[in-house]
Protein backbone atom coordinates (compact mmCIF):
# COMPACT_ATOMS: atom_id res chain seq x y z
CA UNK A 19 0.00 0.00 0.00
CA UNK A 20 1.20 3.50 -0.86
CA UNK A 21 0.90 6.75 1.10
CA UNK A 22 1.47 10.17 -0.43
CA UNK A 23 2.43 12.38 2.52
CA UNK A 24 2.53 16.12 2.03
CA UNK A 25 3.32 19.35 3.85
CA UNK A 26 1.72 22.39 2.23
CA UNK A 27 1.35 26.01 3.33
CA UNK A 28 -0.87 27.48 0.61
CA UNK A 29 -2.29 24.29 -0.89
CA UNK A 30 -0.06 23.70 -3.92
CA UNK A 31 1.71 20.63 -2.55
CA UNK A 32 -1.58 19.29 -1.26
CA UNK A 33 -3.08 19.55 -4.73
CA UNK A 34 -0.07 17.89 -6.33
CA UNK A 35 -0.22 15.11 -3.70
CA UNK A 36 -3.75 14.35 -4.86
CA UNK A 37 -2.68 14.26 -8.49
CA UNK A 38 0.26 12.02 -7.67
CA UNK A 39 -1.94 9.61 -5.74
CA UNK A 40 -4.38 9.52 -8.66
CA UNK A 41 -1.53 8.76 -11.07
CA UNK A 42 -0.24 6.00 -8.79
CA UNK A 43 -3.70 4.54 -8.20
CA UNK A 44 -4.77 3.05 -4.87
CA UNK A 45 -2.75 5.45 -2.68
CA UNK A 46 -3.72 7.21 0.52
CA UNK A 47 -3.10 10.96 0.71
CA UNK A 48 -2.02 12.13 4.17
CA UNK A 49 -1.12 15.54 5.58
CA UNK A 50 2.14 15.16 7.48
CA UNK A 51 0.61 17.30 10.24
CA UNK A 52 -1.80 14.37 10.89
CA UNK A 53 0.93 11.71 10.79
CA UNK A 54 3.15 9.91 13.24
CA UNK A 55 5.57 7.03 12.72
CA UNK A 56 2.95 4.50 13.77
CA UNK A 57 0.58 5.66 11.05
CA UNK A 58 3.23 5.36 8.34
CA UNK A 59 4.82 2.10 9.33
CA UNK A 60 2.22 -0.08 7.57
CA UNK A 61 2.88 1.40 4.12
CA UNK A 62 5.42 -0.31 1.88
CA UNK A 63 5.72 2.74 -0.36
CA UNK A 64 6.01 6.34 0.83
CA UNK A 65 5.90 9.30 -1.55
CA UNK A 66 6.82 12.44 0.39
CA UNK A 67 6.09 15.96 -0.86
CA UNK A 68 7.23 19.32 0.47
CA UNK A 69 7.31 22.90 -0.69
CA UNK A 70 10.25 25.22 0.12
CA UNK A 71 9.80 28.39 2.20
CA UNK A 72 11.97 31.21 3.52
CA UNK A 73 15.21 30.90 1.60
CA UNK A 74 15.59 27.18 1.15
CA UNK A 75 13.67 26.19 4.29
CA UNK A 76 11.59 23.12 4.83
CA UNK A 77 7.82 23.66 4.83
CA UNK A 78 6.53 24.28 8.38
CA UNK A 79 4.52 21.07 8.92
CA UNK A 80 7.46 18.96 7.79
CA UNK A 81 9.76 20.97 10.01
CA UNK A 82 7.61 20.05 13.02
CA UNK A 83 7.30 16.38 12.08
CA UNK A 84 10.70 15.65 10.59
CA UNK A 85 11.59 13.20 13.37
CA UNK A 86 8.96 10.79 12.03
CA UNK A 87 11.37 9.96 9.22
CA UNK A 88 14.10 8.86 11.61
CA UNK A 89 11.66 6.65 13.53
CA UNK A 90 10.68 4.44 10.57
CA UNK A 91 12.08 1.04 9.67
CA UNK A 92 12.94 1.27 5.99
CA UNK A 93 13.48 -2.41 5.30
CA UNK A 94 11.07 -3.35 2.54
CA UNK A 95 9.99 0.26 2.03
CA UNK A 96 10.26 2.23 -1.18
CA UNK A 97 10.59 5.99 -0.68
CA UNK A 98 10.52 8.85 -3.21
CA UNK A 99 10.36 12.63 -2.87
CA UNK A 100 8.71 15.46 -4.73
CA UNK A 101 9.33 19.13 -4.10
CA UNK A 102 7.51 22.30 -5.08
CA UNK A 103 9.26 25.60 -5.57
CA UNK A 104 9.56 28.78 -7.58
CA UNK A 105 12.56 28.72 -9.91
CA UNK A 106 12.20 32.38 -10.93
CA UNK A 107 11.56 33.93 -7.53
CA UNK A 108 13.94 31.66 -5.62
CA UNK A 109 16.51 30.67 -8.22
CA UNK A 110 19.26 30.11 -5.63
CA UNK A 111 17.23 27.81 -3.41
CA UNK A 112 14.96 26.05 -5.85
CA UNK A 113 13.14 23.09 -4.22
CA UNK A 114 15.84 22.97 -1.52
CA UNK A 115 13.48 21.36 0.99
CA UNK A 116 13.75 17.88 -0.50
CA UNK A 117 17.34 17.76 0.80
CA UNK A 118 16.60 17.66 4.57
CA UNK A 119 14.01 14.91 3.97
CA UNK A 120 16.59 12.87 2.10
CA UNK A 121 19.12 13.37 4.88
CA UNK A 122 16.75 11.99 7.54
CA UNK A 123 15.79 9.00 5.43
CA UNK A 124 19.38 8.05 4.60
CA UNK A 125 20.49 8.49 8.22
CA UNK A 126 17.79 6.03 9.25
CA UNK A 127 18.95 3.44 6.70
CA UNK A 128 16.50 4.19 3.91
CA UNK A 129 17.18 4.75 0.22
CA UNK A 130 15.45 6.88 -2.37
CA UNK A 131 13.96 6.23 -5.77
CA UNK A 132 12.73 8.75 -8.29
CA UNK A 133 15.62 10.95 -9.39
CA UNK A 134 14.56 13.52 -11.96
CA UNK A 135 16.51 15.36 -14.70
CA UNK A 136 17.32 19.08 -14.33
CA UNK A 137 16.59 19.75 -18.00
CA UNK A 138 13.58 21.98 -18.57
CA UNK A 139 14.13 24.22 -15.54
CA UNK A 140 16.01 27.51 -15.20
CA UNK A 141 17.56 28.08 -11.80
CA UNK A 142 20.97 28.90 -10.34
CA UNK A 143 21.27 26.56 -7.42
CA UNK A 144 19.44 23.83 -5.53
CA UNK A 145 20.36 21.80 -2.46
CA UNK A 146 18.24 19.06 -4.02
CA UNK A 147 20.51 18.49 -7.03
CA UNK A 148 23.09 15.70 -6.85
CA UNK A 149 25.13 14.39 -9.77
CA UNK A 150 23.21 16.63 -12.19
CA UNK A 151 19.79 15.30 -11.18
CA UNK A 152 17.13 16.35 -8.72
CA UNK A 153 16.88 13.86 -5.86
CA UNK A 154 13.12 13.73 -6.49
CA UNK A 155 10.49 15.23 -8.76
CA UNK A 156 10.75 19.04 -8.95
CA UNK A 157 7.53 20.91 -9.67
CA UNK A 158 6.92 24.62 -10.10
CA UNK A 159 3.31 25.69 -9.79
CA UNK A 160 4.35 29.36 -9.89
CA UNK A 161 5.94 29.27 -13.35
CA UNK A 162 5.38 25.90 -15.01
CA UNK A 163 2.04 24.60 -13.78
CA UNK A 164 1.22 23.61 -17.35
CA UNK A 165 3.96 20.96 -17.15
CA UNK A 166 2.95 19.47 -13.81
CA UNK A 167 0.51 16.78 -14.97
CA UNK A 168 2.89 15.41 -17.58
CA UNK A 169 5.84 15.48 -15.16
CA UNK A 170 3.85 13.56 -12.55
CA UNK A 171 2.77 10.98 -15.11
CA UNK A 172 6.33 10.37 -16.32
CA UNK A 173 7.81 10.31 -12.83
CA UNK A 174 5.22 7.92 -11.44
CA UNK A 175 5.87 5.52 -14.30
CA UNK A 176 9.57 5.50 -13.36
CA UNK A 177 9.00 4.53 -9.72
Ligand SMILES: Cc1cc2nc3c(=O)[nH]c(=O)nc-3n(C[C@H](O)[C@H](O)[C@H](O)COP(=O)(O)O)c2cc1C
Nearest residue numbers: 026027028029030031069070074103104108112113
Ligand atom coordinates in the same frame (compact mmCIF):
# COMPACT_ATOMS: atom_id res chain seq x y z
C1 LIG B 1 7.85 33.75 1.21
C2 LIG B 1 8.11 32.64 0.23
C3 LIG B 1 9.34 31.98 0.24
C4 LIG B 1 9.61 30.97 -0.69
N1 LIG B 1 10.87 30.39 -0.72
C5 LIG B 1 11.15 29.49 -1.68
C6 LIG B 1 12.48 28.96 -1.82
O1 LIG B 1 13.41 29.27 -1.08
N2 LIG B 1 12.71 28.06 -2.82
C7 LIG B 1 11.72 27.67 -3.71
O2 LIG B 1 11.98 26.87 -4.60
N3 LIG B 1 10.45 28.17 -3.60
C8 LIG B 1 10.16 29.06 -2.62
N4 LIG B 1 8.88 29.57 -2.52
C9 LIG B 1 7.83 29.09 -3.47
C10 LIG B 1 6.91 28.02 -2.87
O3 LIG B 1 7.63 26.88 -2.49
C11 LIG B 1 5.88 27.63 -3.92
O4 LIG B 1 5.01 28.71 -4.15
C12 LIG B 1 5.08 26.39 -3.59
O5 LIG B 1 4.27 26.03 -4.69
C13 LIG B 1 4.20 26.56 -2.36
O6 LIG B 1 3.59 25.32 -2.08
P1 LIG B 1 2.60 25.11 -0.85
O7 LIG B 1 1.39 25.96 -1.11
O8 LIG B 1 2.25 23.66 -0.89
O9 LIG B 1 3.31 25.46 0.41
C14 LIG B 1 8.61 30.59 -1.61
C15 LIG B 1 7.36 31.24 -1.61
C16 LIG B 1 7.11 32.25 -0.72
C17 LIG B 1 5.78 32.96 -0.77
